[in-house]
Amino acid sequence: MAKRQLVLEDGTVFVGEGFGSERATKGEVVFNTGMTGYQEVISDPSYCGQIVTMTYPLIGNYGVNRDDFETVTPFINGFVVKEVSDAPSNFRNEENLDHYLKAHDIPGIFGIDTRKLTKIIRKHGTMKAIISDLEAPAGELAEQVSKLILPTDQVKRTSTVKPYVVPGRGMRIVMVDFGAKHGILRELTKRNCNITVVPHDYSAESILRLKPDGILLTNGPGDPKDVPEAIAMIQQILGKIPVFGICLGHQLLALACGADTEKMKFGHRGANHPVKDLRKCKTYLTSQNHSYAVREGSLENTGLELTQIALNDNTVEGLQHKSYPAFSVQYHPEASPGPEDTNYLFDDFLNMIKKNQVKQEEEAYA
Known part of the structure; x- marks a missing residue:
């Protein structure tokens, strides 16, 4: 998997591995404290336009199934996790998280310190961010995302x-x-x-x-x-x-x-x-x-x-x-x-x- 970076508008950079869609994405980065339920979180329309961070360290371990969706089409802009499982084990599992995100063109990043990211958000408040490959300079990305106007529709x-x-x-x-x-x-x-x-x-x-x-x-x-x-x-x-x-x-x-x-x-x-x-x-x-x-x-x-x-x-x-x-x-x-x-x-x-x-x-x- 290719290296990828998450850059916050304050200039903070997290480097990790990419999964899901390979495209770059921008949005407001938020965190969810649930230990389970990542499939429902991804498919919850209330996350429309946001980059969602899961604070629980292992995500994707029980896969994705046909029953637990909260909408047909997910609306999140990106997904951030500490560790992603590519070999889920559950009797209802039908595909892994990487395949699901690819199918819906949702970029993800894993292997970063999600605890540190969460503490930054808790201290400074929700902020805008971008998930990108490593070719783009982080300083330019931070400046770019700081000017991002969040949607209202x-x-x-x-x-x-x-x-x-x-x-x-x-x-x-x-x-x-x-x-x-x-x-x-x-x-x-x-x-x-x-x-x-x-x-x-x-x-x-x-x-x-x-x-x-x-x-x-x-x-x-x-x-x-x-x-x-x-x-x-x-x-x-x-x-x-x-x-x-x-x-x-x-x-x-x-x-x-x-x-x-x-x-x-x-x-x-x-x-x-x-x-x-x-x-x-x-x-x-x-x-x-x-x-x-x-x-x-x-x-x-x-x-x-x-x-x-x-x-x-x-x-x-x-x-x-x-x-x-x-x-x-x-x-x-x-x-x-x-x-x-x-x-x-x-x-x-x-x-x-x-x-x-x-x-x-x-x-x-x-």
Whole structure:
């Protein structure tokens, strides 16, 4: 395998071996702390445009299989690991990681000190980087990548283009796709929901025309403020239809209610983040992947109640509207990868819908 280098915008250089696609790639370099789940991480649309570093030292040892993808087409720009296995061993394995990355034109680099890289990101914050061969001078690459303008169209790139239906006999759910993971669909289909998946820019009028019982705002990549049409749509449906927001959907619900969001120093990415439910006084381990968070100080006069916080840094992890049937979480209750401690939230969503239907019937007969 050819030598390759990872150059950060501050000039730091890591030299390692290349795998996957041979092309050069640029993007925001982030790290994921999960010990397993690299296939789900690579195929998670929320990583769109990013170079992902896995902190666990050995990646690829159980291969790649047909069942654990979170989207058909991966959107990551690059993959960084300490050691990559080219001879995976698992009864579900169908190909190794190198072959998979080559097939999807994703460059990778291994054999670098990922612990050092992670410590740099934790100290100085997320930064831009480039993976390249050794022919290009590192100084020129650092200067080049420092001028890189990060994209703002990630949601458009990862969202479905046209509506489609996943049939079921239960609740009618409209799922607004901001770059959704398949895990969300799996949890809804498990509960026999009839799901209509719509694009990120679908209007409130078009959604209401579908006569949904509930609306699910999915995860997705990037800055929630780059999706103003979604914020406007949520403002128009809030109070009319029950709403459940996940990750980016959580941030969009907060913005629609008048709260604010901010970019985090290095974000939350991993399958082991502790979150405390303030109402139950109970802690859950959660799967997370986000660069932005809702500012707790901005919740005043929004009608939103803080329900959950991250125990590592006290950031906002859960919100409930005080007047309308609407709630959201910053983490991924569908997991994939990670613990499934919080997938009960999908049941809470359906129960909220039932309570809202009973309330509407009572008001109609009053």
